[in-house]
Structures are given as C-alpha cells and as structure tokens.
Amino acid sequence: MDxxxxxxxxxxxxxxxxxxxxxxxxxxxIYRGEILALLGENGSGKTTLMNMLSGIYFPxxxxxxxxxxxxxIRSPKDALNLGIGMIHxxxxxxxxxxxxxxxxxxxxxxxxxxxxxxxKKIREICDAxxxxxxxxxxxxxxxxxxxxxxxxVKVLYRGADILILDEPTAVLTPQETDxxxxxxxxxxxxxxxxxxxxxxxxxxxxxxxxVAVLRHGQFIGDMxxxxxxxxxxxxxxxGHAVELNIDRPDPxxxxxxxxxxxxxxxxxxxxxxxxxxxxxxxxGEILGIAGISGCGQKELLEAIAGxxxxxxxxxxxxxxxxxxxELLGKDPLSIADLGVVLSFVPEDRLGMGLxxxxxxxxxxxxxxxxxxxxxxxxxxxxxxxxxxVVDELDVVTPGISTPVRRLSGGNVxxxxxxxxxxxxxxxxxxxxxxxGLDINSSYTIYDLxxxxxxxxxxxxxxxxxLDVLLELCDRILVLCGGKVSGIVPGRGxxxxxxxMMMTKLGGEKADE
Amino acid sequence: xxxxSKEPLFHIVKRGTLPWYKAWGIRLLAVVIALIVCAIVTMTxxxxxxxxxxxTMIDSSFGSERKVWILxxxxxxxxxxxxxxxxxxxxxxWNIGGEGQILAGCLAAAACMICLADTVPNGLLIVxxxxxxxxxxxxxxxxxxxxxxxxxxxxxxxxxxxxxxATQLVAFFVIIWEVPKGAGQIGxxxxxxxxxxxxxxxxxxxxxxVIIILVLTVAVYIYLNYSKHGYELSVVGESERxxxxxxxxxxxxxxxxxLLSGAICGIVGFLLVSGTDxxxxxxxxxxxxxxxxxxxxxxxxxxxxxxxASMLLAFLDKGASAISTNFGLNHSFSDILTGIILFFxxxxxxxxxxxxxxxxSAGKEAAENV
Numbered sequence: 062m063d064x065x066x067x068x069x070x071x072x073x074x075x076x077x078x079x080x081x082x083x084x085x086x087x088x089x090x091i092y093r094g095e096i097l098a099l100l101g102e103n104g105s106g107k108t109t110l111m112n113m114l115s116g117i118y119f120p121x122x123x124x125x126x127x128x129x130x131x132x133x134i135r136s137p138k139d140a141l142n143l144g145i146g147m148i149h150x151x152x153x154x155x156x157x158x159x160x161x162x163x164x165x166x167x168x169x170x171x172x173x174x175x176x177x178x179x180x181k182k183i184r185e186i187c188d189a190x191x192x193x194x195x196x197x198x199x200x201x202x203x204x205x206x207x208x209x210x211x212x213x214v215k216v217l218y219r220g221a222d223i224l225i226l227d228e229p230t231a232v233l234t235p236q237e238t239d240x241x242x243x244x245x246x247x248x249x250x251x252x253x254x255x256x257x258x259x260x261x262x263x264x265x266x267x268x269x270x271x272v273a274v275l276r277h278g279q280f281i282g283d284m285x286x287x288x289x290x291x292x293x294x295x296x297x298x299x300g301h302a303v304e305l306n307i308d309r310p311d312p313x314x315x316x317x318x319x320x321x322x323x324x325x326x327x328x329x330x331x332x333x334x335x336x337x338x339x340x341x342x343x344x345g346e347i348l349g350i351a352g353i354s355g356c357g358q359k360e361l362l363e364a365i366a367g368x369x370x371x372x373x374x375x376x377x378x379x380x381x382x383x384x385x386x387e388l389l390g391k392d393p394l395s396i397a398d399l400g401v402v403l404s405f406v407p408e409d410r411l412g413m414g415l416x417x418x419x420x421x422x423x424x425x426x427x428x429x430x431x432x433x434x435x436x437x438x439x440x441x442x443x444x445x446x447x448x449x450v451v452d453e454l455d456v457v458t459p460g461i462s463t464p465v466r467r468l469s470g471g472n473v474x475x476x477x478x479x480x481x482x483x484x485x486x487x488x489x490x491x492x493x494x495x496x497g498l499d500i501n502s503s504y505t506i507y508d509l510x511x512x513x514x515x516x517x518x519x520x521x522x523x524x525x526x527l528d529v530l531l532e533l534c535d536r537i538l539v540l541c542g543g544k545v546s547g548i549v550p551g552r553g554x555x556x557x558x559x560x561m562m563m564t565k566l567g568g569e570k571a572d573e
Numbered sequence: 574x575x576x577x578s579k580e581p582l583f584h585i586v587k588r589g590t591l592p593w594y595k596a597w598g599i600r601l602l603a604v605v606i607a608l609i610v611c612a613i614v615t616m617t618x619x620x621x622x623x624x625x626x627x628x629t630m631i632d633s634s635f636g637s638e639r640k641v642w643i644l645x646x647x648x649x650x651x652x653x654x655x656x657x658x659x660x661x662x663x664x665x666x667w668n669i670g671g672e673g674q675i676l677a678g679c680l681a682a683a684a685c686m687i688c689l690a691d692t693v694p695n696g697l698l699i700v701x702x703x704x705x706x707x708x709x710x711x712x713x714x715x716x717x718x719x720x721x722x723x724x725x726x727x728x729x730x731x732x733x734x735x736x737x738x739a740t741q742l743v744a745f746f747v748i749i750w751e752v753p754k755g756a757g758q759i760g761x762x763x764x765x766x767x768x769x770x771x772x773x774x775x776x777x778x779x780x781x782x783v784i785i786i787l788v789l790t791v792a793v794y795i796y797l798n799y800s801k802h803g804y805e806l807s808v809v810g811e812s813e814r815x816x817x818x819x820x821x822x823x824x825x826x827x828x829x830x831x832l833l834s835g836a837i838c839g840i841v842g843f844l845l846v847s848g849t850d851x852x853x854x855x856x857x858x859x860x861x862x863x864x865x866x867x868x869x870x871x872x873x874x875x876x877x878x879x880x881x882a883s884m885l886l887a888f889l890d891k892g893a894s895a896i897s898t899n900f901g902l903n904h905s906f907s908d909i910l911t912g913i914i915l916f917f918x919x920x921x922x923x924x925x926x927x928x929x930x931x932x933x934s935a936g937k938e939a940a941e942n943v
Contacts, residue, residue, distance in 0.1 A: 077586075078587055079587060079588055079590070119584045121586070121930065366818075368817060368818060392820060392822075393817075393818065393819065393820035394820035394822075397820065405818070407818065409814070412812055412814055412815070413812070413814045413815050413818050414815070414818065415815065416807075416808055416811040416812055416815050417811070417812070418811050419807070419808075419811065423804075426804065427808065427815070427819045428819060430801055430804055430805075431801065435801075436800050436801060436802070437799050437800055437801065438799060438800065438801050438804050440799075
C-alpha cells in the first residue's frame, strides 16, 4: 500500500486504561524526511500512542514495525536503540548539571568520562541543524526554550532519527517557535522522521507535511497538509463542523474595577518578580496579559488574589458606587469578607485550583464549605452545583463521585471554571485557561469568559497563545521581565509587535 | 517469528475501580494464601503440625470469655491510638509520636491519682485526671505541630524525638514515686482505696474502655467525614496550595488537628492508667503508637475498617506469643508468621489497583510447537 517505505508502521495498536479504551486498533505510518502532525482532541489517545512507540507504555494488542521489521519495545531504552526519541511536555533535566552532563547522563560508556569529546559532538549536532546551545551552560541558567533544545539534542546525541515532540510550542514565544520550526525543517531535510503533537492549527499548517487525526482513540484518517485546511482538520478531530472564530463582543459599560499601582513583588529568594507594575482592569472588559512564561504573570494574579506577599504598591478594588477597598496584604478569606467576589482560575489546576483526589462534589465545596454556622458541612448544595456544572458545560465524567484526577484536562478545567463563575464574581482572574485543552473545550472556555464579560465582570486573562489573546481581549498588557512593556488595544494589534514587546521593553513607563 | 520471544512474559496494567466484592475476594484470597505459606514455613522449619499451631492461635484469643475480653481490650487500645493518629495522617502529617502522646497522658493521669488522692472527692479526681491526660496528650502533639506550622520543621523526626522525651520523663517520675523506695517501679497506685480508678460496669474490667473507644470511633468517623474541620484537614493533606487558595489557614489547621490527635492519645493513656493497669511505667504504651500507624494506613484512614484492622493485629500479636510458649518456639518465629500474614494482606492491595497481563501468544505458540 505504500509507495515509499515507512520508517514506522503501527498496526492494530490497542491500549486500555481500566475500562477506558485509549487506543483502539490504530494504524499509523511515519515516514523519513517528513514532518507528521498528530492531531486530536484531549483524550483522543495521541500521547498514549506515542508513549507506546517510545517505550513508556506497552500495547495491549498490535504490532510495531521499524523499517519493515517487527519490533517489541519494552522500555524507553529499547526505543532509543531503535532510533526513537521522544521530547516530553515536561522536561526531564537535572538543573544543577550542564547541558553536556545532562545529555550524556545515563549513557553507558567504557573507560573515563570524556566530557570534552561529548561537548564537541554536541557542538557538531548543533551546527548541523542550527541549534543554539552552549554545552557548558547549566540548566538552571537556561530559558524554557533552551531547555527544550537540550532535550532535543539529547535524543539526537543518542542517535535518534525518529523524533516525537509532544506539544513543544506550548511554552514558547512566537520568535522561539519560529526558531524551533526552522530546526525541525533542517532535521526533516536531513532525512529524519518527525512527529509533532500540537493543538495549534496554524502551526500544523505552517510546519507539517502530513497530518494524521485521532478521535476517541480511533484513527480517523491522514492526508498531506497542503490538501487540507484548518477547518477540515478541526471537523475531523471533533467529528462535526466547528466555528473557528473567537467572538469578541464590545465591552459592556467599562468602569475601573481593579486599580494596580506601582506593584512590586519579590520572590522568597529576593528576586524581583514584578517591578513597579501599574494598570487598571475595567468591568465588562477582558484585559489580556501577554509575556514569556515566568515573567511575572503568576505573581501578578496571585498578588491580586491575596496569595502572594508583596513588597510595595497598592491594589484597589473599586466598587460600583466608587468607594475603594485595598486588597494588598489581605488573604483570600479577608478579601471575601470585604464583599469582594473574586474568582481565580489558577495555572496549576489540580495542584491549586482543585484537589485531585477528591470528587466533583467535594471540589465544588472548596469555595462554599464555610457557609452556615453548623460545624458540619453541607454536602447537598455542592453536589447539586456539581450536577449543574456537568450538565451545563458538558463535562465528560462517569459521575460526580469521580475523583477529578481521573478526568481529562479539558473536563478538569470546565469543573474549575464552572465552580469559579458559580459564585457570580465581579473580578475573574484566569491563568492559561486553555493550556493543553483541545479546540472544543477551548471554545467552551472562551465562550464562558465572554459571557462573564458581558455580565460586567472584570476579566484578567493571562494567555500564552498570542493569536488567541489578539482575538479575544479588549486590551492587552504586555509584561517583560516583571515590568509593563506596554498596553495595547486588542483590536488591530499586530502579533509581531506584541511579540517584540514581550522580549524587549517596548514602551516608556507611564509614571517614571 | 522468533522475534516474539522478546515480548515480556507479562506487563502491569492499571485496573479501573473494582466492585467491592471482587476487591474483598482478593483480600480474602490473600489471607488464605498467607495461611498456606505460614503452614508450609511452620512445617519445614519447626516440624509442628500447622493446624495445631493455628488452633492454638485461635484458642489464645477466643478460647474463653476472659480471653475474648482481653482481645477486646487490646483491640480497643490499639483502635484508640489508631483513631488518634488518623486525623494527622489524613492531613499527611506523619505523627509517629503516638507513643509519647500516650505516655504523656499516662503520666498526667498517674500524677493526678498520686498527688490528689486525698484532697478531692473520687468522682472529681477521675474527671480531673481525664482532663489532665487529654491536655497532656494534646500538648505533646501540639508542640511538633507548632514548629511545623511556624518553621516547617520535619514532623516525623520531631514526633519521634518527643517519644524519647516522654519515655525519659516517665522514667524520671517512676523513680520519684517509686513504691517501695528503691524498687524502681511504682506498683499499683491506690491499691487499697482504689481512688482515681475508673468504675467497672457490667462487672467487667474492660467493658467501659471498650464502650468509650467505640463511641470515640463513631465520633472520629463523623468528625473526619462530615465536619468542616474534617474537610479542611483533608484539603490541607491533599494540597496545601489548594488550601491556601481557598483561604484555609493551613498553620491553624495543622496545630488544631495535632492537638486533637494528641488529645485522643491522652485519652488512651488515661484509660490505660485509670481504667486497667493502675500503674505507670515506660512500657505502658507498648509500641501501640507505632502499630497504630500501620493500622491507620491498612484501613485507608477509615475508622470503621480500623476496628477490624486493630482486631486482626491484636489477634496476631496474642496468637504469636501463645504459639511461642505452647510449642516452645522462639518468639521470633511467631513474629515471622505475623510478618508473612501482613505481607500478603498489604501486598494484595497491589493486585486491587493493578493486574498482570500475560503474553497472550505464549500458550498458543507452545501448543503449536508440540
């Protein structure tokens, strides 16, 4: 059936977790000299399939052929011996070691450890494909994109010629993404087989040669990228036609709601995380916050929510009648006692927003359990709220007694957002609300946020996908190294411009 | 294709949730296998008839009414300490200081009985010593919690050290109060007057203890599962960040929970001194503070299941010493049997969460080759 030989053929691959069939008789071919984009919604089995190829899981059924020879992959080591290397979403590097030390870590070699020749070999790999890595640099000094590069070089060093990248661009700026893509194209041209898992359609169109679509653990189809378009691919992933434009209703009667003035925050180690940040968030408006990861977004939201010790400045909440309440230095409980209903969808959903091991009902209770004078908790109303959220937001779950850790990423986020907006907030803070979510879930979340905006809520939306920020937000505040690089109107802003502001302070600060 | 021979013989697969009867079936099977293994070990190592050994074990706990009551008392005391450490463990606070907290309670009760014997009415004395024990236990639990909350000290080491401090304190007071002088022990406190002794109900020495602990079991169950405090401590245990995010004061919850944990240990100490033993010694807690940790985990922090887990351990302990005396075996041998049984009971939890998926083609291929 193939006119050229596939590097990898996966045949009839099945894998179940408990009663969930993550992969159901999947056929997939991967060719050398080609970039394959593996598409699918959350829980459609992309990562599971790739984990079986890289030796992390063992398939329940099916065969894998590498260069037409049947192989059995029992461990990541087997996979590497076959030339398969996977770059995971979460980096697996030792911070205190250098790039070289990380790259050769775990390799068996005879005789003396020869870091010099290893570094030389690493430099050769870097030159060949255009990587920008200093082999002697320590990991803790590196940016996210540099760490990712180290991960890629690591698998290349081990002789991989089939590379799998699981959502590599989720943590990168547009400029870094361009750089990564250039390197990937170089590798393709050198005859390597590359598989990239991503949710971002424009990246698929930009980079890949062929796409393969999974849905609910089944293989739906594959085709050359040039013969298809974002709309068709999305429809295949979702199973029905989807509207791809993000709505941006006009702001509803915007009035200042939260005023942040000269806010400075230091981390426990004394590093300045936010430096003299000032801005105003209006009601009935979405204020987007853009920036490279780790440049103060998290601290900013947590400072407003009362979770982050601050050094100086002020955060005022402005009520409808114009009176002000100072939020700085208060904890979440005393902020709530002021009558300020502030909802916060944090970045770390299971580690902060929810309790992974508790069921939906108990998680709904997190916000409401203090209500009433009784020493006992009211379990009925949270369960009812959980049922409502499941119904209204189409949460896929066996029931409300299921621990949230068993839900897929999108459903976890729906539960969290559902709970946070159930308290009818006046301020809604969201951090990476759609990270790791598939298209359908993402649009549900955008829709929920838009509805809050139309209700007059002041929404602060920290995002990483600039395309989305530009389409969704009324104004965008760009952070760069903890400082305000500028505030631009969302309508008509240019992606390049915002990208530049993220990496270089692009505007004069107002109050200097 | 001889390539297939490279496929692993089996691989581990995570199960979905098992229905309760299957899970208990696996546990029952584990006990049966454990008994069989114990039987084989007994026969090969000692040459004794395993059926007789088991019969002796059962007889040692259920042979007479008195034996049953002793089992009930041992179970109740173990259960009491398990109940005490459970709120802490639900909060992921490693309270291995049960020993010290019990001894603190014992010491307080004994002190009241000795020092206040002739100054207050008996009824009041009992109340005072109960309250004193509870406070002493709570203080002993509260100190490590305070340091944990304020400076994030390691609670495992801290509670462990508090055990030694409590043991030494008791040893010190035993010398002060020793009767007669130079005996190095206290003997029965107020033996003639029985001042400060808990009254017997139903004509049985252990009845009151058992009832108090059962009431406590229900109370702890309700506290953990239905109260706001219980909810807060579960959230803190699962994720401190989530707790702070919803405005739970983590430090307060840690201290409050450990005060409770210590207080229940204090009650156990009080029951040991005023209820049954009427004396004070460093060995009064008898390692229960540590055994309780195992019971608590074995029962997955469920107070109701803890009743059975405590009974199992009390039974094994009693049976182990019975066979070592009856068959003239070394006490270590009975510990080996206890170890085997616990190994299977704890180990079977693995098979409840996971299953082994064997190579499918192995059997077929073998058949073809023949």
